[in-house]
Structures are given as C-alpha cells and as structure tokens.
Amino acid sequence: MNKSGNTKIYVYNHCPYCIKVRLVADLSGLAYQLEFLANDDEKAHIDRIGSKQVPFLEKKEGTCLKESDEICKYIAEIQSFEIANSSISPIVKGLIAELAPHYRRVVYPRIPYHPKNECDFPTQSAKEYFINKKSQYIGDMDIFLRNPPKDSINEINRILLEIDPYINTPFINGDKFSWDDINIFPIFYILTMAKDLLEIPSNIKKYIQSMENKTNIELY
Missing domain, CATH: 1.20.1050.10 (Glutathione S-transferase Yfyf (Class Pi); Chain A, domain 2)
Structure with missing residues (x-):
C-alpha cells in the first residue's frame, strides 16, 4: 500500500526513458511525487516491480506500472491528455x-x-x-x-x-x-x-x- 496516497514516479535523473514519462506527467498536469533512486539500489526496484529498471510508477493504491511507453499511455488516459501520433520525417x-x-x-x-x-x-x-x-x-x-x-x-x-x-x-x-x-x-x-x-x-x-x-x- 502506498502510505503517502500520492502517485509516485521512480526515476534516475540521467535516464532518457524517465524523461519520457516526466514529460507526459508534467505537461498533463499530473499531481505526482518524483522519487530518485541510487543507481546501485537494486532492492528498491525488485521489492516493487521484481526487476531492476526505471522508470516505474506507483499508483495511489500501491500497485506499480513499468515500461516508459505504457506509463505515458496510462498518464495520458487518466489525465485525458492527448498525445498525437508520430508524424516526423x-x-x-x-x-x-x-x-x-x-x-x-x-x-x-x-x-x-x-x-x-x-x-x-x-x-x-x-x-x-x-x-x-x-x-x-x-x-x-x-x-x-x-x-x-x-x-x-x-x-x-x-x-x-x-x-x-x-x-x-x-x-x-x-x-x-x-x-x-x-x-x-x-x-x-x-x-x-x-x-x-x-x-x-x-x-x-x-x-x-x-x-x-x-x-x-x-x-x-
């Protein structure tokens, strides 16, 4: 159970995949708590999602979602935020x-x-x-x-x-x-x-x- 009651997004500052999620979270106006993890803290990942990877999102009820694109889609859905399809050359x-x-x-x-x-x-x-x-x-x-x-x-x-x-x-x-x-x-x-x-x-x-x-x- 997520005791704080806030949506949490676990990241590394240097990670491009984490930036993908932070973009959607910020632009959609999602209320969330950003949690930075130490690069060698495998336990923090494995305890929550069973593998070492960022980003992952912890929902208010305590369940977690991983994979950056899936997190982006989830945030867009709950925030009714539009992400246009790719159209670049x-x-x-x-x-x-x-x-x-x-x-x-x-x-x-x-x-x-x-x-x-x-x-x-x-x-x-x-x-x-x-x-x-x-x-x-x-x-x-x-x-x-x-x-x-x-x-x-x-x-x-x-x-x-x-x-x-x-x-x-x-x-x-x-x-x-x-x-x-x-x-x-x-x-x-x-x-x-x-x-x-x-x-x-x-x-x-x-x-x-x-x-x-x-x-x-x-x-x-």
Missing part, C-alpha cells in the same frame, strides 16, 4: 538512431560525475556500479572522460545539423505534443550534458529550451 528517425553509439561514448563517462546527477549517484558504490555496467558497452570510460572522442563529437555535430531543419517550437512538429516529442526530446536532453563539447544548432536549442520552460525538467 523518417529521415529524422534514422538520424536519431545514428546518434546512439556516438552520444554513449561522449555522454556516458560524464553521467556519474555531473552535479545534477548526484541524486542518482550519492555514493562511490553507485558510481562504480554504473561505470562497471556501461564500460561493457563503450570501453574504458576513464579514457573517454579524460579524452572525449573527437570522432564521435564531430559525428554528433554533423547529425544535429541535419536534424535541425525539421525541428519546430513549441513542440517538435509544431503546435501539438506527440510521440515524437516523447521519443526525441530525451535524446537532446542528455546531449546537453556535453554542451561544452557540442555545437547545438538554433532550432534544437530553441525547442529544448521551450520544453524546459513547460516542465519541471532542467537541462544540463
């Missing part, structure tokens, strides 16, 4: 997919050390847990932290320039919030963790600032 979807291996090499090494992520990494143990997990995918994170990979930085800048003409404000496709916002804004969000290394084009910059102003999500 397939070109953009392809470019976003191209970003993934590059932003991981540039952003992941910074995640456990960024001051805004202290809620996710309150202990050295939490930092080491993340570093050990992610190093399996991208290699030695200490090397990338000390020497950010220039090839990936250049690729990110190139891809963002190609995406930029397709990006509108206040929402990514114009006036209607859509699944494209849910799926693409979180990628732009985590890229701001490396804003000192990247060249974020004007349309994207205007768009992410607009979304920041509409929600309780702070860019890096």
